[in-house]
Amino acid sequence: MNELLATGSLSLLADRPYMPPEASTYSGTVDFWFDFILYCSLFFFVLMNGLTAYFAIRYRRKAGAKPHGPTHSNTLELTWTIIPAILVFVMFFGGFHGFMNMYTPPENGYDIAVTGQQWNWTFTYPNGHTDSELHIPINTPIRLTLESVDVLHSLYIPAFRAKMDAVPGRYTRMWFEATREGTYNVFCAEYCGTSHSDMTTKCVVHPSMEGYKEWLAAADPFSKKNMTDEQFEEYKADPAKFIAAHPEIKNLLPLDKMGEILWKKKGCNACHSVDGTANIGPTWKGVYGKTEQFENAPAQTVDDNYIRESIVDPLAKIVKGFPGSMPAYQGRITDREITALIWYIRSLGDQKAK
Amino acid sequence: MSSLDASTALGHGHAPPREGVNYLNADNSVAGWLGTLDHKRICILYLVGVGIMFLIGGLFAVLFRTELLTPGKTIMDANTYNKFFTLHGAIMVFIVIIPGIPAALGNFVLPLMLGTKDVAFPRLNLASWYMWLFGTLLMLSSLVFGGVDTGWTFYTPYSTKVQGGAMAGVVPTLFGAFMLGFSSIFTGLNFIVTIHKLRHPNMSWFTMPLFLWSIYATAVIQVLATPVIGITVVLAAIERLLGIGIFDPALGGDPVLFQHFFWFYSHPAVYIMILPAMGVMSELIAVHSHKHIFGYRFIGFSSVAIALLGFLVWGHHMFTSGQSTLLSVIFSGITFSIAIPSAVKMFNWIATLYGGSISLNAPMCYALSFMWIFGIGGLTGLFLSTLATDIHLHDTYFVVAHFHYVMAGTIFVLFGATHHWWPKITGRMYNENVARVACALLFIGFNTVFLPQFVMGSLGMPRRYYNYKEEYQIYHVISSIGSYIMSAGVLTLIYCLSTSLMRGAKAPRNPWGAATLEWQTASPPVVENFETTPTAGDPYDFDALRYDEKTGDYVYVGNPTGPKH
Numbered sequence: 001m002n003e004l005l006a007t008g009s010l011s012l013l014a015d016r017p018y019m020p021p022e023a024s025t026y027s028g029t030v031d032f033w034f035d036f037i038l039y040c041s042l043f044f045f046v047l048m049n050g051l052t053a054y055f056a057i058r059y060r061r062k063a064g065a066k067p068h069g070p071t072h073s074n075t076l077e078l079t080w081t082i083i084p085a086i087l088v089f090v091m092f093f094g095g096f097h098g099f100m101n102m103y104t105p106p107e108n109g110y111d112i113a114v115t116g117q118q119w120n121w122t123f124t125y126p127n128g129h130t131d132s133e134l135h136i137p138i139n140t141p142i143r144l145t146l147e148s149v150d151v152l153h154s155l156y157i158p159a160f161r162a163k164m165d166a167v168p169g170r171y172t173r174m175w176f177e178a179t180r181e182g183t184y185n186v187f188c189a190e191y192c193g194t195s196h197s198d199m200t201t202k203c204v205v206h207p208s209m210e211g212y213k214e215w216l217a218a219a220d221p222f223s224k225k226n227m228t229d230e231q232f233e234e235y236k237a238d239p240a241k242f243i244a245a246h247p248e249i250k251n252l253l254p255l256d257k258m259g260e261i262l263w264k265k266k267g268c269n270a271c272h273s274v275d276g277t278a279n280i281g282p283t284w285k286g287v288y289g290k291t292e293q294f295e296n297a298p299a300q301t302v303d304d305n306y307i308r309e310s311i312v313d314p315l316a317k318i319v320k321g322f323p324g325s326m327p328a329y330q331g332r333i334t335d336r337e338i339t340a341l342i343w344y345i346r347s348l349g350d351q352k353a354k
Numbered sequence: 355m356s357s358l359d360a361s362t363a364l365g366h367g368h369a370p371p372r373e374g375v376n377y378l379n380a381d382n383s384v385a386g387w388l389g390t391l392d393h394k395r396i397c398i399l400y401l402v403g404v405g406i407m408f409l410i411g412g413l414f415a416v417l418f419r420t421e422l423l424t425p426g427k428t429i430m431d432a433n434t435y436n437k438f439f440t441l442h443g444a445i446m447v448f449i450v451i452i453p454g455i456p457a458a459l460g461n462f463v464l465p466l467m468l469g470t471k472d473v474a475f476p477r478l479n480l481a482s483w484y485m486w487l488f489g490t491l492l493m494l495s496s497l498v499f500g501g502v503d504t505g506w507t508f509y510t511p512y513s514t515k516v517q518g519g520a521m522a523g524v525v526p527t528l529f530g531a532f533m534l535g536f537s538s539i540f541t542g543l544n545f546i547v548t549i550h551k552l553r554h555p556n557m558s559w560f561t562m563p564l565f566l567w568s569i570y571a572t573a574v575i576q577v578l579a580t581p582v583i584g585i586t587v588v589l590a591a592i593e594r595l596l597g598i599g600i601f602d603p604a605l606g607g608d609p610v611l612f613q614h615f616f617w618f619y620s621h622p623a624v625y626i627m628i629l630p631a632m633g634v635m636s637e638l639i640a641v642h643s644h645k646h647i648f649g650y651r652f653i654g655f656s657s658v659a660i661a662l663l664g665f666l667v668w669g670h671h672m673f674t675s676g677q678s679t680l681l682s683v684i685f686s687g688i689t690f691s692i693a694i695p696s697a698v699k700m701f702n703w704i705a706t707l708y709g710g711s712i713s714l715n716a717p718m719c720y721a722l723s724f725m726w727i728f729g730i731g732g733l734t735g736l737f738l739s740t741l742a743t744d745i746h747l748h749d750t751y752f753v754v755a756h757f758h759y760v761m762a763g764t765i766f767v768l769f770g771a772t773h774h775w776w777p778k779i780t781g782r783m784y785n786e787n788v789a790r791v792a793c794a795l796l797f798i799g800f801n802t803v804f805l806p807q808f809v810m811g812s813l814g815m816p817r818r819y820y821n822y823k824e825e826y827q828i829y830h831v832i833s834s835i836g837s838y839i840m841s842a843g844v845l846t847l848i849y850c851l852s853t854s855l856m857r858g859a860k861a862p863r864n865p866w867g868a869a870t871l872e873w874q875t876a877s878p879p880v881v882e883n884f885e886t887t888p889t890a891g892d893p894y895d896f897d898a899l900r901y902d903e904k905t906g907d908y909v910y911v912g913n914p915t916g917p918k919h
């Protein structure tokens with residue numbers, strides 16, 4: 001019975017037009033109970049409104065007709081108390097049973113850490129790689145540990161029927177096991193401010209564990225596995241030459257291009273524009289080399305060291321006219337990534353100078 | 355019965371009413387209105403205020419529904435959108451629906467139904483209206499300070515932590531909610547005492563109209579639950595203003611604690627909105643089908659059961675918050691138990707219709723609309739109290755549609771009630787056909803707005819989204835079109851009521867043939883409410899009334915066979 005429910009083979013339709021595709025082990029259970037309640041509800045809805053409409057027409061006011069009929073009946077009252085009571089108990093029990101499965105992570109699973117932040121998700125994989133997309137292998141129980149650095153968020157993957165809040169100051173856990181290869185929507189379901197609706201990403205289900213591992217190994221060209229410190233210095237000195245000489249390092253682009261990707265991946269784009277438009281934080285366009293005024297420190301030129309400090313400890317110097325709302329990235333960003341971001345910001349400054 | 359002296363029954367020794375003078379034309383000075391202690395005039399103050407705020411709250415909704423016609427920007431930016439849905443929610447919940455039936459119509463009807471001259475504390479009653487007014491102005495003032503974009507739920511730490519542009523209005527909004535809360539508490543207190551102390555001497559608890567049972571149950575919730583939200587919003591304001599850690603973990607607080615506090619009030623608040631509507635439904639259904647209400651005691655006790663159980667289910671808003679699974683299971687179980695008394699009410703109303711003499715006038719049309727709407731609202735609640743399905747549906751448009759079917763459903767009852775008591779309040783009749791057209795437009799518009807939202811919600815569309823994936827657009831477009839149909843309905847309704855005010859036919863005392871006491875006095879009533887002591891019997895004994903062709907009025911003749919009840 002449990003297996004049947006879990007695989008969803010008891011469900012009356014395969015992919016329903018009113019539900020996302022079923023892509024996790026427990027989405028079938030959810031859909032089964034959804035349908036059960038749906039059919040019960042339709043029955044009572046038709047019954048109640050059918051009777052109402054029938055009575056409204058049959059007994060509409062006519063001259064001379066005298067109202068008649070009983071004013072109470074304990075038998076009827078008991079009938080329409082007991083039948084719904086039994087049905088809702090079945091629903092309660094089914095929902096409870098399914099829920100315990102959905103919210104009890106299995107003993108063994110593949111762990112990924114999730115950090116919510118206004119307004120992007122960061123997934124930290126077991127090898128230390130961080131990414132803004134969720135990649136997982138198929139047919140493997142995945143256990144997520146969620147936290148938030150600022151306000152409430154909620155990780156929601158409709159195709160998996162999975163949802164859990166990310167709460168600042170505590171860890172929450174969720175799990176699922178994907179059963180269908182593909183790319184699925186990931187949403188933030190708990191309102192978190194201006195760009196709440198842009199706090200979305202993708203979940204990529206890899207068709208095998210090997211494929212997933214391959215992706216993970218190559219995902220971050222900046223990882224120490226993919227590039228030694230000497231190699232990174234070589235790359236920094238002349239990116240184009242280094243990239244041409246090292247085709248084995250996948251996904252590697254020139255430093256400022258890597259910075260641009262990180263601008264999106266790390267969620268800087270939620271607050272910093274690169275085209276000069278004002279946002280939560282100052283635009284990066286033309287900021288490099290400019291003399292910046294601060295709320296809480298003497299004025300200073302924007303250079304490499306200042307940018308580095310702004311990223312790891314943003315409240316040390318708060319730019320005049322802006323709120324101190326940038327989260328600190330200390331411990332969530334590598335030195336190499338900061339370097340790439342600096343190069344990117346620098347490239348935006350050059351454009352203005354030209 | 356009639357041996358009672360008028361002044362004892364009315365509770366006040368007053369000069370006899372003057373000819374041609376009623377509560378509306380007695381004293382038309384500004385002080386006579388804004389300083390009035392007459393519960394009937396206070397009703398008018400509320401009705402006008404609530405009506406204006408309903409239009410403002412609705413306007414915000416039409417604007418952001420227009421924004422949602424396309425993903426990305428249509429007519430406003432994300433911050434404006436966020437402020438609009440916040441204000442729409444806060445206005446509709448705190449300013450319109452919560453006071454809508456109990457404070458506005460309840461004020462008019464409750465003392466009249468009890469056969470008394472006024473509420474127990476007329477000054478407190480006026481003070482409640484002023485608190486409502488200042489609370490409303492405080493909330494609106496947030497717009498001047500830059501607005502609020504927290505959503506009407508004010509979840510922490512967002513509401514206490516985030517500074518800047520869209521958030522400067524948080525503190526005035528919180529204090530506004532505080533004021534509105536106390537307005538509601540005092541109204542509840544006033545009504546409880548009035549029902550206990552000023553009932554007609556011949557009216558027992560079980561010959562009291564069911565509307566009063568529901569107002570009583572509501573008042574108990576208002577008095578017991580509302581202080582909690584008052585204190586919660588003050589705590590949030592303290593955290594925001596003084597940086598004392600209560601809810602913000604960065605200051606050592608607990609953000610989930612806020613959710614517990616908030617829903618400890620706000621779930622019962624759903625019943626503050628729905629119970630009075632259910633009470634009105636019992637009146638509308640019985641009166642306009644001239645049939646004794648079916649299962650009086652079951653309906654009365656189900657109000658009390660809903661009120662009590664309503665205190666024990668707040669955690670069903672928090673199944674995904676990280677609260678313990680055991681708690682979630684308990685809350686789910688208790689939530690289901692509320693389905694039973696709600697179903698009991700529905701079936702009793704249907705049974706009342708059976709064998710009746712049903713007039714399909716505007717109040718009945720609104721009542722029948724509510725049967726449909728509340729049917730959907732209640733049944734979709736089952737999907738949300740079932741744990742496994744709620745995990746998927748929580749914080750999606752499914753929830754948005756569900757609570758509109760429940761809470762905005764009460765607006766249909768408010769409109770039905772307004773038509774029902776309109777002749778008594780204004781002394782004029784309205785045009786039935788225009789009123790029915792308005793009801794039809796509202797009904798069609800409402801379903802066009804919210805039915806598609808169930809589908810997009812179960813397909814995974816999260817709520818409070820400014821931007822969305824293209825696959826959801828079709829549902830958004832249909833929903834927005836529905837909001838325009840509803841607007842047409844509201845305009846028709848305004849047209850209907852304002853033409854009635856200007857040139858409506860004079861209303862008789864009892865145009866519907868209702869057996870409750872308010873129909874035994876003139877329309878509109880005299881300042882003292884009753885010229886002579888009303889006769890209290892079974893409030894649903896329609897055999898005690900005879901129709902008088904000449905005046906179009908129903909006259910009380912008493913029931914020769916004795917009350918049925």
Ligand SMILES: [Cu+2]
Nearest residue numbers: 188190192196
């Ligand atoms: Cu969010």
Ligand SMILES: [Cu+2]
Nearest residue numbers: 621668670671
């Ligand atoms: Cu609730």
